[in-house]
Amino acid sequence: MKQERRVFMVASGKGGVGKSTVSTALALQLCKEHKTLLIDCDVYLPSLDILSGMTGEAIFSWLDVLNGICTPEQALLHHRYALLSAPNIGSEIPPDSIEKLLAFYPEYDAVIIDCAAGLGFSLELASKAADTALIVCTADEASIRSAAAAAKKIDKLGVPKSFLIINRYDPKGAVKGRLLGIDDMVDRTETPLLGIIPYIGSLLRSDGNDISLCVPLTDTAIRIAMRLYNLPIPLELQNAVR
Ligand SMILES: Nc1ncnc2c1ncn2[C@@H]1O[C@H](COP(=O)(O)OP(=O)(O)OP(=O)(O)O)[C@@H](O)[C@H]1O
Ligand SMILES: [Mg+2]
Secondary structure, three states: OOOOOEEEEEEOOOOOOOHHHHHHHHHHHHOOOOOEEEEEEOOOOOOHHHHOOOOOOOOOOHHHHHOOOOOOOOOEEEOOOEEEOOOOOOOOOOOOHHHHHHOOOOOOOEEEEEEOOOOOHHHHHHHOOOOEEEEEEOOOHHHHHHHHHHHHHHHHOOOOEEEEEEEEEOHHHHHOOOOOOHHHHHHHHOOOEEEEEEOOHHHHHOOOOOHHHHHHHHHHHHHHHHHHOOOOOOOOOOOOOO
């Protein structure tokens, strides 16, 4: 039986909090059970080709599919999941592009859209197609304030469900009072928590052109992926500062 398609958008207010890393780690998990399509919606600063170990391999973007410049298959980069690259900056992009694009790929039942930072056009594009938003933030004041703004905007854009993912979490920082507590972050964003991803120092040392980059995130990504499909996997709050 064909599964109902799920479309997840990964967004944040603040830049550099880990959206693309989380998108890629989730794609690597979801593709074990679903035919998975990862879409780079960061027209300004695309990076999924790099994180997927296929730097610069894309000849066509998803906009080329919509404009009839290539076939839907020609635009795909194949990993364990399929990847669609973002168009170049300056392209004319209609706001319903992602929604229309998905009609070309009916066989994919899990879609992940990696958005650009901020509250701009990328959110609008993804919101028209997504059933669930994953708002990534880190445990600092600026990130939480912008995650709260992103949650409000995404709700206004009509996405049915939103969840919070706290990334780069270092409980030692929270103990010393330098970071916000988990409860505070949930309250401030008014968004239920889906997962806490630990700070992993080795990610920053990677040359960034290798899928193994996401390996240290595997355990957390597995649990987040299961929760996305309503499996009752408890949150790991033992080491988190409430
Ligand atoms: N859990 C983590 N632990 C340590 N470093 C991390 C973690 N997650 C992501 N990073 C690092 O943070 C940096 C930013 O990650 P990433 O590019 O995924 O963020 P982004 O939100 O997509 O950025 P942008 O807003 O520019 O699109 C990268 O160097 C990445 O390796
Ligand atoms: Mg990114």
